[in-house]
Amino acid sequence: MKSITIKGSQRESVGKAATKALRNAGKVPCVLYGGEKPLHFSADEISFKDLVYTPNAHTVVIELENGEKFDAVMQDIQFHPVNDKILHVDFYQLFEDKxxxxxxxxxxxxxxxGVRNGGRLLFRKRKLEIRALPADLPDFFNVDISKLKIGDNISVESLLSDDFTILHPDSTVVVQVKTQRAAIVVEDDEEVEGEEGAEATEGAAEGAEAPAAETPAEESAE
Structure with a gap:
């Protein structure tokens, strides 16, 4: 899995006044857990752009001013309820054997x-929770839908691997194609229009990796 480097400074004071001063200076208070004791540090808010505002998963290398480096994953993040600024980030330290x-x-x-024939593509699981050693963490799951016909689905069972454990039941549906509520009968001259609409539906689903691109209309139709 790809890593992003976050350069930070260790915090000596963790009180409310010090935390507020950091935020006013455009920095984010952070805590690294998992080691012998929690490590408090801060980093520029812009440093989190490629870590937070992306559909991709990344590990993190925390690099402090004193030269210390820690491999970690982001565990939790808090945003301001009004302006969405990052208020706080928790990390968990990675170890090769844990x-x-x-x-x-x-x-x-x-x-x-199935979509080209009038079916509806439902993207049920945009992310899957797994447990693995750091070296075995995949960047993403590639799910091939090129053989999905109306009524077909792809479940967690088909994505199992010896390198990691997927923390969902094997029967969990990741993506499926369902029939529209009304039967669709198309003539030859209508086929092109149907395919164009289907491709647009698929394009929306494939581009839905971004967090904002949920498809509530489809997913809530169940």
């Missing part, structure tokens, strides 16, 4: 024939 739990994004590949 399992870690992480959410891994799902990426859809290919075009579903």
């Amino acid at each position: 399992l870690v739990t992480m959410n891994i994004p799902v990426r859809l590949m290919g075009n579903s024939p």
Whole structure:
């Protein structure tokens, strides 16, 4: 898995006044857990851009001013309720021989024939929670939907690996194609229009890796 470097400064004071001063200076208070004791540090808010505002999963290298480096994963993040500024970030330290739990994004590949024939693509699980050693963490799950017909689905069972444990039941549906509520009968001259609409539906699903691109209309239709 790819790593992002966060350069920070160790915090000597963790009181409210010191924390407020850090935020006013454009820095984010952070805590690294998992070691012998929690490590309090701060980093520039802009440093988190590629870690937070992305659909991809990354590990982190925390690099302090004194030269110390720590491998970690982001465990929790708090945002301001009004302006969405990052208020606080918790990290968990990684060790080569210790399992870690992480959410891994799902990426859809290919075009579903079921959608081209009038079916509806439902993207049920955009991320899957797994447990693995740091070296075995995948960047994402590639899910091939090029053979999905109407009524077909892809479940967690087909994504199992010896390198990690997926923390969902094997029967959990990741993506499926369902029939529309009304039967669709198309003539030859209507086929093109139907396919264009289906491709647009698929494109929306494939591009839905970004957190904001949820498909509530489809997912709530169940």
